[in-house]
Amino acid sequence: MTTGFVARKLGVSPTTLRSWDRRYGLGPAERADGRHRRWSPDDLAMLQEMCRLTAVGVSPAEAAHAAKSRARDGARPAGRRSGENPPGSPPPPVPVPVPAVAPAPATPPSAHKASRSGSGLPLGDVRKECRGLARAGVRLDGRAVQEQLTAAVRTHGLIAAWEEVMVPALRAVGRKWQSSGDRYVEVEHLLSWHISATLRHLYVTSASRERSSGDSPVLLACLPGEQHTLPIEALNAALAEAGVPALMLGGAVPAEAVIAAVARVGPAAVVLWSQSRSTASLPLAQHIAGTRWGVRGARTQSLVLLCGPGWGRHSGPGLLRPAGLRDTVRLLGLPQHPERSPSGQERERPPP
Numbered sequence: 001m002t003t004g005f006v007a008r009k010l011g012v013s014p015t016t017l018r019s020w021d022r023r024y025g026l027g028p029a030e031r032a033d034g035r036h037r038r039w040s041p042d043d044l045a046m047l048q049e050m051c052r053l054t055a056v057g058v059s060p061a062e063a064a065h066a067a068k069s070r071a072r073d074g075a076r077p078a079g080r081r082s083g084e085n086p087p088g089s090p091p092p093p094v095p096v097p098v099p100a101v102a103p104a105p106a107t108p109p110s111a112h113k114a115s116r117s118g119s120g121l122p123l124g125d126v127r128k129e130c131r132g133l134a135r136a137g138v139r140l141d142g143r144a145v146q147e148q149l150t151a152a153v154r155t156h157g158l159i160a161a162w163e164e165v166m167v168p169a170l171r172a173v174g175r176k177w178q179s180s181g182d183r184y185v186e187v188e189h190l191l192s193w194h195i196s197a198t199l200r201h202l203y204v205t206s207a208s209r210e211r212s213s214g215d216s217p218v219l220l221a222c223l224p225g226e227q228h229t230l231p232i233e234a235l236n237a238a239l240a241e242a243g244v245p246a247l248m249l250g251g252a253v254p255a256e257a258v259i260a261a262v263a264r265v266g267p268a269a270v271v272l273w274s275q276s277r278s279t280a281s282l283p284l285a286q287h288i289a290g291t292r293w294g295v296r297g298a299r300t301q302s303l304v305l306l307c308g309p310g311w312g313r314h315s316g317p318g319l320l321r322p323a324g325l326r327d328t329v330r331l332l333g334l335p336q337h338p339e340r341s342p343s344g345q346e347r348e349r350p351p352p
Contacts, residue, residue, distance in 0.1 A: 001038065001039045001040075001044065002036065002037075002038065002039075003017055003018070003036065003037050003039070006039045006043075006044060006047065009044070009139070010047055010048065010051055010139055011051075011135060011137075011138030011139035011140070012051070012135075012138075017047070020047075020050065020060075020064065021037075023060075023064075024060065024061065024064030024065075024068075025064070025068065026046060026047060026050060026064055026067065026068065027043075028040065028043050029042065029043055029071075042071060043071075045071070046067050046068065046070070046071040047067070049063075049066070049067040049070055049071075050063050050064060050067040051135060051139060051141075052141075052144060053066060053067065054132075054135070055131075055132035055133075055135045055136055055144060055148065126164070126165075126168045126169075127164050127165055127168075129148060129151065129152045129155070129156075129161075129165045130164065130165045130168045130169050132144075132148050133145065133148040133149065133152070133165060133166070133169045133191070134169045134172060134173070136148055137169065137173065137187045137190055137191045138184075138187055140186065140187070140190060142190060142194065145190060145191065145194045146194050146197070146198070148165075149161070149165075149166070149194055149195060149198045150198065152165040152166075153198065153202065158202060158234070158237055158238055158241060159238060159325055159326050159329065162234045162325050163324055163325055163326060166191075166195050166230075166234075169191060170188070170191060170192070170195070170230075173187050173188045173191060174188060192230065195230060196229075196230060196233060199230070199233040199234050199236070199237045200233065200237075202237040202240070202241065203233075203236050203237045203240045206237065206240035206241045206243075207240045209243075215244070215245055215268065216245075216265070216266055216267055216268040217244075217245040217246050217247045217265060217267050217268065218239055218244060218245070218246045218247070218267060218268060218269045218270075218271060218332065219246075219247045219249065219258075219261060219262065219265060219267040219269070219270045219271065219302075220232040220235060220236055220246060220247065220248045220249060220271045220273075221249040221250070221253040221258050221261075221270070221271070221272060221273070222249075222250065222251040222252055222253060222272075222273045222274075222279075223252075223253070223255075223272055223273065223274050223279045223280065223281055223284070223310075224252060224253065224254055224255055224279065224281070225252055225278070225279045226251060226252055226273060226274055226275055226276075226279040226308075226310070227251045227252055228251070228273070228275040228308075229250055229251040229273075231273055231307065231308065231325070232248065232271060232273050232307070233248075234325055235271060235307075235325060235328055235329075236248045238325065238329055239332075242329075244332070247261065247265060247267065249261060255281065255284050258270075258272075258284070258288065259284075259287065259288065259291070262288055262291055262293065262302060263291065263293060266293040266300075266302070267302050268302065268303065269302055269303040269304070269305060269332055270288055270302045270303070270304050270305070271305045271307055271328070272284075272285055272288075272304065272305070272306055272307065273307050273308045274306070274307075274308040274309075274310030274311050275308050275309065275310050276309075276310045277310050277312060278310070279310055280306075280308075280310040280311050280312070280314065282314050282316075285304055285306055285314075285316075285319055286316060286318075286319070288302065288304055289301065289302070289304040289316075289317065289318035289319055290318070301318065303318070303320065303331075303332075304318055304319050304320065305319075305320045305321075305322055305328060305331060305332075306319055306320065306321050306322075307322060307328060
């Protein structure tokens, strides 16, 4: 395989492959004089292991050492010493070096960030988990994408994982898609599917423990023509974690359906999501905010939250304009779970 083909398959640049070869010796096992690099399937497996390890935060030098060790074990000659694996058996697993993490109870997210993504995406200054997620997505490695998402939620909690890992990766892929024609569409679809699967799994797991309280639910809906449901799926999972009942209507809900649901359910709050200005409908939001429901003499109204960039600066009586998931959770009066340290232990977030 050529260097260009391998680079495209791994989701890294040819320059990165040449750098790994020069710095860490991760080059083709066999070279022909006067010819370009040619990579064998075993070479590709070694590079895939390098990508996997760096995606989970292992330093490039340690990852290269582990990847080369695994490649050597896979190519052990038949004449072996006592205690070695018999021919045809898989090589023993190479211990993966885990970077030491010092405890830091009040470390701001920026302390865990770095500016280089290594994925070819315009990520900027993000958490290392976001870089790992982006790399796995560009490689079209669904298993690695899911592992990154699961680890991010387990380590940092849902809200931080959404705002600091999932959203930056999705935005970077979207910017790359817009600047490169039809490229990276498959990457965005892969990331979106796995993020949705992760959020829905969190919802199902939490909702199964939820006890019926009789409280009015929070109604979640995308406006007519709006198909971007991931943000309200994240909120739906956060509500389930807090034990707050919710009614998820999903994407592109007709205006009359939202109005009918409000009249029938009498929600404590209504969250209306709009990704673009073309789908934002201030008259609909104002109508819902002015709707009174309940028994005569004790009628009340729903709190209405305008969520998403499509709303711009729209606001008004009875309308709230949260800045993001964390702000939405605060406005709804839900308990905010403390952020978890890299070891998985909970820690309090520093005061604003």
